[in-house]
Amino acid sequence: MAEAATVARRPRRRGRARRAPSRYVLRAIVAAYLLLLVAWPVSLVAKNAFADGLTDLRAILEDPDVMHALGLTVRVAVVAVVVNTVFGVGMSILLVRYEFPGKRLLSALVDLPLSVSPIVVGLALVLVYGGRDGWFGPALEDAGFQVIFATPGIVLATVFVALPLVIREVVPVLEEVGVEQEQAAHSLGAGALATFRRITLPTIRWAVVYGVVLSLARSLGEFGAVKVVSGNVLGQTRTATLVVEEKYLNFDKGGAYATAFLLALVSVACITVVSIIRPRTSEETTP
Amino acid sequence: MSIEITGIGKRFGDFVALDDVSVRIPTGQLTALLGPSGGGKSTLLRIIAGLEHADEGTVEIDGVDATHVRPQRRDVGFVFQHYAAFKHLSVYRNVAFGLEIRKRSKAEVRERVTELLELVHLEQFADRLPSQLSGGQRQRMALARALAVEPKVLLLDEPFGALDAKVRRELRDWLRRLHDEVRVTTVFVTHDQEEALEVADEIVVINDGRIEQVGTPDDLYDRPANDFVMRFLGPVTRLGPDLVRPHDLELHPGEVDGAVAGEVSRVVRVGFEVRVEVTAADQVVLVTLTRTQFLALGVDVGSPVWVSPAAGAPTVAAVGPAPGDRSLVPG
């Protein structure tokens, strides 16, 4: 008696008939392109990181400055992800389920951080929150709250660059699912909070997960914006990405590759995790 | 638990969905909002439920002005065309939802949900997910869910629209029996006149945002108020300036007082029914007879015949399409 979901899915026709040679040619071109551009170079980072066995890796893990940088990076990333998830989910619901003037403009602006140069991001934050000439900076610093050249600035920069990621995952799901389940919940007496908790949140659960993982990868890897706002103070505001740059420029190639390897490992792990748990598009049903 | 709708108006941009609609829906009855797609009936239903806001007018439920009351507070059960099942919850949890929101005790919830699942014959599916049910089963679950909180009014928005013909007919019948048992004031929206005629105690015909007629199925069929209602509820054909039902026309082989002269131009036999097309002056008139009646006449294509409406047959002044219009099906 079980039936598929109400939306009729076109039967997938597997065209096994024509195995034209062009198919293999295309595959080869794509494979070669991705190999030369991505696969090989990335694997070389791993190779170079372990060129001297585990020495380089051990060296950076025992370096207190590097460990501090790693710790700072993780702390900042976690805060940024939490902030962006709360903001992202709230914003997604507002953009999909409500009408208000300027909605379309806001929706476009939300995507802005993705196409803004990280250096510009850093500059923008300095202009507003910089301690010397910023719009709010001096006032904040007088109140004892330093933003630029301190951790809060790094957090702001990281939140900025990863802002759209959760929203871009959640919005399509909210639109696809439609508002009926929520209306049904209302008609059964559920208030806004109960509906959100019991119906909306479970529906967007996986989209939020994907968004979180992608935000995490992005937040851990931010470089340009952080470079501008952090002042790169050794032992205090240096993040992992800044460590990579510094080590390379100081001819500690081994250290640079080892740190880069750690960062690459985490990003690749993030995408792999998302790729594994995300169902294939053709069989996808709303969770 | 009657519903009183007064002067409701609703616009979507430039499109007028409802225009000064007023109607009274009596307690305990099964009322159909019938009309063509886009005519405004779903909009009216949603305004009653509180899922849409009217631009003007009032809605009174059980004597209380509910126009600005949120859907949560209206105590109205709503069943959607596409079920709106809570996909991540089991059938049991779906039906229990309204009760859990109202913080009823676990025992009470269990008792009520079991009672309802038995009522809709879904007891053995209690732990399944909606995606594991057929369309008809999902809709029965949706009904159970809406009834669980004992609403004052039950509203159904084209409840069988997404189901195939056979299931639709079964559920239609089932809904009527359910209503007889539960006796909740029920309003359902449909564009299928057969469904409305079969199931409803009273029908409200809505077209283009306005009410065309309100009455029992018999009222509407036998005494249609205008051209639209007559066309929508059954087959019509045009005789002179009037619309009349093809099966209400009589064919005479010889001249009869007051009958229109014509010639048989086509004969189609469908089972026990014979559809005769008669060309009379500038019109083509459709006459439906039983096989027996037709054979008794002894006419065939080309024979001269005279057509007149049977005594007491409902007719309505035709509006719209020119002579030559021989609408076989309503709408």
Next chain:
Amino acid sequence: MTATTVARGRSVRSRRPARAGGLTLASGLGLGVAMLWFSLLVLLPLAAVVATATEGGWDAFWRAVSSEQTAAAIRLTVGTAVLVTAVNVVMGTLIAWVLVRDDFVGKRALEVLIDIPFALPTIVAGLVLLSLYGPGSPLGVDVANTRGAVFLAFLFVTLPFVVRTVQPVLAELDREVEEAAASLGAGRFTIFRRITLPALAPAIAAGAALSFARAVSEYGSLVLLSGNLPLETEVTSVRILSSIENDNLAGAAAVATVLLAISLAVIVAIDVLQRRVTRRG
């Protein structure tokens, strides 16, 4: 939604128009708080950039932007970005085609590979490219400190964009239209040219816009790879950074405004294209 639905993830097919309601008190407050946060974090700072850039009037702005070094940097950045975008349009569509229309062992791995440039820290990307295309490369190729490095870096970081905008649209295309064309005598390439490509055009354009904006903004991967040689391999974002480090915030803001104008143009373009995609759908 704009780029949100075009760029990442699935295309949106709702059965009926989404019924959005008006703001309630709670959601109005929520919107207010969100807007406050968004303004403090994004809008105000970006406005500050534009404001600072125009502080000294049009002359100062023009001077900052047209200095020899800066003009060269902008030319290099935009020129290379255009080139890279052209390559991406072709390769991106090709990759999307193979991912959607073909099936083979290891396809999942390709999907991960495509997303790597999106998730990888840019400084690491620079190191990554350096290992294969810099001194000591196993391929014997060394583009470090040349314009080729800029091209390569841009190519790397913009890889996912066209692929990811085209993929969902391609997956949702009605195969029956192509079959009808075939039954009327159209060859495979003709079908692609006359039926598939026009349908993909808005998605490709949106991806191209994103790719261009991303390339123009790139910084991290070039730090180690291009040497940032003035007039040679220096890109716009590097110029902005030097201005900042030289405490010339107004000059930095001026050049930054140029980049922002490009970002804005991209966003508008994507919004327009997004409407095309949904209207056709």
